Amino acid sequence: MDGFDQFLDIPITGTGYTLAGLMNVSGYTLTGEVKLDEGRVATTRALLLGDGGSKAGSVKRTFTTQDQMAVIGFAYRAEASRDNVVAITSLGTLGWNKDTAKMTFAGGQGSATILLDLWYYYEIVVDKANQLVQVWINNTKDIEVALPSTAQFLTNFECLWSSAANDKKYLDDLYFLDGSAGQYTERVGPMAIQARLPTEDIDKEWSPSTGSVHWDLVNNQPPKDTEFVQSNVSGAMDTFRSNQTVPTDGQVIAVGITVMNRKSDIDARQLGMVVGGKGQTQKEVIDTDLLTTPKYSYAVFETAPDGSTWTATSVTNTPFGVAVRP
Incomplete structure (x- = not known):
């Protein structure tokens, strides 16, 4: 899942890391005019495709699963023209009829009238x-239509969102889910993804670039080249908490961790992303594909470390962070 808030104020151009440069090594492929703009609420960010003039843009992401069930969910808004919303290779294109304002997919037509310049949440x-x-x-x-024959054995779901000339398209709150064992094995409904930055140190086993406070070095938007934590000690862990408010008016579906990182040499370094403090019950996702240039790593935890459903209280109380692996 991705709400894109981690890309807030990342430069579009320059000699350092850029939005396209980071996203292109973090699971996405950007072409043309793509930037960040206000999301579904004013405090969040969304991807903006196109500039409303002659410059168009697109973003592509491929999701992979061998499972019998797959769900792709996302929020989307078109400002001025009805065009294809998303194309999924070998599955179909979610079209938007310019005359009727109805949606089409894989030979089927919907009944809902979709209006311009409003957010809608789509789940395929x-x-x-x-x-x-x-x-x-x-x-x-x-x-609802029959599965196309071209998708009978589809395992790579290549999704392309693109703008047309003289329009702006907005993409936010993206998720992918399959039917493998976990808390959720089918569609979960519309979701809003909120970023929460560290505000408190819990475990401090990595080395700060300056001073003794760790959390204040890793909560910058955008990240600063001179502020970071680092470690080459296997098992070393830095964890944090956040005092940013968790909404209490809805279900907490999952908790994700997003980490900008790089390794300093070509050795087979690995990054663990954990929920739960060191010495406590933890859950962990390991990224084995680190680069010597900055990238983002992602982890999603559908349940709390003890296996329970997340609540606003457990999200607030549970440490989260990083570990050196192996």
């Missing part, structure tokens, strides 16, 4: 077991 459900594809809009099923 691929159900191989029942040979179906569904399109849900704002938690209502709008299209």
Whole structure:
């Protein structure tokens, strides 16, 4: 899942890291005019494709699963023209009829009238077991068709969102889910992804670039080249808490960790991303594909370290952070 807030104020051009440079090594492929703009709420960011003039832009992301169920969810807004929303290779294109304002996908047509310059939450459900594809809009099923023959054995879901000339398209709150064992194995409904930055140190086993406070070095937006924590000691862990408010008016579906990182040599360094403090029950996702240039690593935890469903209280109380692996 990705709400794109970590890219706030990342430079578009320059000699250091840029938005396209970072996203292109962090699971995305950007082309043309792509930048950050206000998201579904004023305090969050969304990807903006195109500039409303002659410059168009696109973003591509490929999700991989061998499972029989796959769900791709995202928030989307088109400012001025009805165009294709997303194209998924070998599955279909979510089209938007310019005359009727209805959506189409894989030969099916929906009944909802979709308006310009408003946010909608789309979920595309691929159900191989029942040979179906569904399109849900704002938690209502709008299209259901037979699974195309080209998608019978599809494992790589290559998704392309693109703008047309003289328009702006906005993309936010993206998630991908499959039917593998976990808290959620099918569509979860519209979600909003909120970034929470560290505000308190818990475990301090990495070395700060300056001073003795760690959290204040890793909560900059955008990140600063001179402020970081580092370690080459296997098992060393830095964890934090955040005092940023967690909304209490909805379900906490999952907790993600997003880490800008790089390794300093060509050795097989690995980065562990953890929830839970050291010496306590923890859950961990390890990124084995680190680079010597900056990139973002992602981890998603569907349940708290003890296996329980996340709540606003457990999110606030549970440390999160990084570990040196192996």
